Amino acid sequence: MSQIRNTWRLLPVYIFLYTPMAALVAFSFNNSKFSTAWKGFTWQWYARLASNTQLMDAAINSLTIAILSATIATVLGVLLAVALFRYRFCGRRAVQAGLFVVMMSPDIVLGISLLLLFVLMGIRPGFLPLLTAHTTFCLPFVVATVYSRLKGFDPHVIEAAEDLGASEYQAFKNVILPMIMPAVAAGWLLSFTLSMDDVIISFFMTGPDYEVLPLQIYSMVKMGVKPDVNALSTIMIGVTVCLVFVSQLLMRKTK
Amino acid sequence: MNMHNRFRFLSISGAILWLSVFGLFPGLLMMGTSFLARHEAHLVDFRFSLEGYRTIIDPAFLKILWNSLYLAAGTTLLCLLAAYPFAYTLARMETRWKKVLLMLVMIPFWTNSLVRTYALVFMLKTRGIVSTILVWLGITAKPVSFMYTEAAVFIGLTYTLLPFMILPLYSAVEKIDGKMIEAARDLGAGSWRTFFHVTLPLTMPGIVAGCMMVFLPALGMFFVPDMLGGGKHLLVGNFIKNQFLVARDWPTGAAAGVVLTLLMLALIYVHGVSKGRLNKAGKKKS
Numbered sequence: 001m002s003q004i005r006n007t008w009r010l011l012p013v014y015i016f017l018y019t020p021m022a023a024l025v026a027f028s029f030n031n032s033k034f035s036t037a038w039k040g041f042t043w044q045w046y047a048r049l050a051s052n053t054q055l056m057d058a059a060i061n062s063l064t065i066a067i068l069s070a071t072i073a074t075v076l077g078v079l080l081a082v083a084l085f086r087y088r089f090c091g092r093r094a095v096q097a098g099l100f101v102v103m104m105s106p107d108i109v110l111g112i113s114l115l116l117l118f119v120l121m122g123i124r125p126g127f128l129p130l131l132t133a134h135t136t137f138c139l140p141f142v143v144a145t146v147y148s149r150l151k152g153f154d155p156h157v158i159e160a161a162e163d164l165g166a167s168e169y170q171a172f173k174n175v176i177l178p179m180i181m182p183a184v185a186a187g188w189l190l191s192f193t194l195s196m197d198d199v200i201i202s203f204f205m206t207g208p209d210y211e212v213l214p215l216q217i218y219s220m221v222k223m224g225v226k227p228d229v230n231a232l233s234t235i236m237i238g239v240t241v242c243l244v245f246v247s248q249l250l251m252r253k254t255k
Numbered sequence: 256m257n258m259h260n261r262f263r264f265l266s267i268s269g270a271i272l273w274l275s276v277f278g279l280f281p282g283l284l285m286m287g288t289s290f291l292a293r294h295e296a297h298l299v300d301f302r303f304s305l306e307g308y309r310t311i312i313d314p315a316f317l318k319i320l321w322n323s324l325y326l327a328a329g330t331t332l333l334c335l336l337a338a339y340p341f342a343y344t345l346a347r348m349e350t351r352w353k354k355v356l357l358m359l360v361m362i363p364f365w366t367n368s369l370v371r372t373y374a375l376v377f378m379l380k381t382r383g384i385v386s387t388i389l390v391w392l393g394i395t396a397k398p399v400s401f402m403y404t405e406a407a408v409f410i411g412l413t414y415t416l417l418p419f420m421i422l423p424l425y426s427a428v429e430k431i432d433g434k435m436i437e438a439a440r441d442l443g444a445g446s447w448r449t450f451f452h453v454t455l456p457l458t459m460p461g462i463v464a465g466c467m468m469v470f471l472p473a474l475g476m477f478f479v480p481d482m483l484g485g486g487k488h489l490l491v492g493n494f495i496k497n498q499f500l501v502a503r504d505w506p507t508g509a510a511a512g513v514v515l516t517l518l519m520l521a522l523i524y525v526h527g528v529s530k531g532r533l534n535k536a537g538k539k540k541s
């Protein structure tokens with residue numbers, strides 16, 4: 001009985017979180033360009049979205065950046081997490097502190113400092129700055145995800161492998177990696193999502209020749225509601241729901 | 256170097272290299288730029304100058320900084336007040352729906368914040384959902400718009416950042432040993448006393464972590480005031496963005512970035528202290 005009462009107590013927050021998103025999803029099917037009144041169901045905004053090459057290109061660019069940066073961040077992050085877990089090297093504390101600072105840094109600070117770096121290096125905004133910036137801000141999250149998984153298992157297993165003659169690389173590949181695989185996958189998914197979510201850092205990294213989705217949306221909606229953006233946003237919310245679901249399944253396997 | 260060490264060497268040095276080039280070095284560049292002078296044509300003039308800092312102690316910037324701190328602090332407080340009871344109730348529930356309920360918090364957490372801010376426009380604009388409900392209830396006679404007000408910026412920041420407060424609080428509450436609360440109750444403490452002397456101190460690191468995750472982004476999320484505040488009610492983020500892209504005064508923008516970084520380091524310090532205190536207290540007891 002009290003469980004039901006507790007669920008009721010949670011309700012206001014869920015209403016607050018979901019009503020705007022539900023409204024957005026609903027209006028993406030509304031057969032009216034400007035009105036918020038319901039004028040009947042339509043797929044036309046989705047059809048129009050499919051023919052909007054600018055948005056479609058930006059979507060493909062965003063996916064490319066998200067997949068590549070998540071992959072690089074995962075490779076680097078897994079190696080770093082394992083190194084932090086197994087080895088006591090000089091600068092270990094500094095690396096941990098650095099990761100924490102990058103994780104907590106306001107996006108705007110990361111954005112302008114990376115902008116300065118690329119201006120100094122003479123690299124024009126676009127693909128490469130986006131890729132490196134996204135990899136950088138994803139890296140600490142991968143390390144944190146994998147490291148917390150590593151802390152959960154018995155270090156004797158690695159020692160046993162080494163006593164049996166495995167090299168450090170073999171121990172990593174055959175013993176550690178299979179054990180942390182769910183965390184590796186979760187770290188990749190988290191990075192992918194972080195990359196797709198980012199607005200502020202990308203803002204300083206994109207140029208006219210390489211646009212990404214959030215910024216394309218940003219420049220379109222500054223002037224008010226756009227029905228094809230509604231359709232696109234609905235798809236993005238749908239993708240997020242699927243990703244959260246998959247990551248929850250992965251986390252369940254971790255335990 | 257033998258095979259044995261190469262893997263170790265490569266994995267450590269690769270990561271350190273990446274962090275130094277794309278983490279540490281850009282930070283130093285920002286600090287360096289803040290001490291340079293402005294140059295009309297070349298963005299910066301390579302001579303030492305405090306112009307950047309002189310511009311940000313100008314009343315015009317201080318007003319933006321003050322307004323931004325006020326909006327960020329208000330948002331943090333709103334998030335904390337809404338999230339604490341929520342996270343507490345959710346973490347202490349024992350039902351098989353708990354995982355689903357938690358997942359329903361993860362979805363907004365993972366959804367693009369720009370898309371979520373955009374979704375708020377449907378609620379707040381004239382003849383939007385809120386306005387329609389108010390008219391229907393008879394509270395207002397005519398449709399009202401909430402857009403471009405300070406309240407809209409507050410709602411926008413709270414809406415985008417609330418999940419960032421809920422999740423750290425949830426994991427802090429979940430870690431509490433239920434026996435601690437039972438013990439306090441058995442020893443005769445009332446619910447308020449139990450809360451202030453047991454629950455609150457134990458969840459303090461979660462509170463500080465949540466506040467950091469809300470407060471720091473709230474200073475920088477320039478697109479929220481852009482979309483909902485109509486360019487009034489500016490944040491430090493808007494100021495920095497304008498210095499870099501519109502006013503082209505990079506030293507001043509960098510100086511404002513340094514101010515934000517110092518603020519972050521101070522908060523990290525507070526977080527470390529609150530965590531350290533809890534660990535120390537825990538060790539003393541056991």
